[in-house]
Amino acid sequence: MIRAIERHKLEAIFLIIWLLVQARHAIAQQGPADAVFREMVQMDWRSQEERKNREPGSPTAVYDALQRAERLLRDLQRPHGPFAGMPEGPRFDLELEVLNRLRSQAEIVDPLNKEAWLALYLEVRSIGRQAA
Helix, strand or coil: CHHHHHHHHHHHHHHHHHHHHHHHHHHHCCCHHHHHHHHHHHHHHHHHHHHCCCCCCCHHHHHHHHHHHHHHHHHHHCCCCCCCCCCCCCCCHHHHHHHHHHHHHHHHCCCCCHHHHHHHHHHHHHHHHHHC
16 A cells, blocks of 8 residues: 555656656747747736736836846856856846846836836846746
8 A cells, every 4th residue: 555655656756757847848949838838927927916016017017027137147146156166157247238228228118108118027027037
């Protein structure tokens, strides 16, 4: 009985690993799976903003996302960060430059242009997600 339970646990672990490998492969492919996954991620972002009682494309959400993404990238570059000791650790200079450009864009966007704010929000969140 115990061996059967252990065997089922082992089978479940292998199934989970197999599903994770398949999901990673699907994400790497360009196509419908990529679009579905991207939509799932964006739905999660919307849910996060709703829990904070704000819209994903609100100026507050954009500036908060900018701040979090910049902090993440700087933390990843710290000498004592997760890549410490690696001779050629990742550099995020390009991503930080893009975030600076997006911050400049945010400063001139019409506060009533919801589509522009949402586009900024999605781009900022995407940069932070790719770095993570």
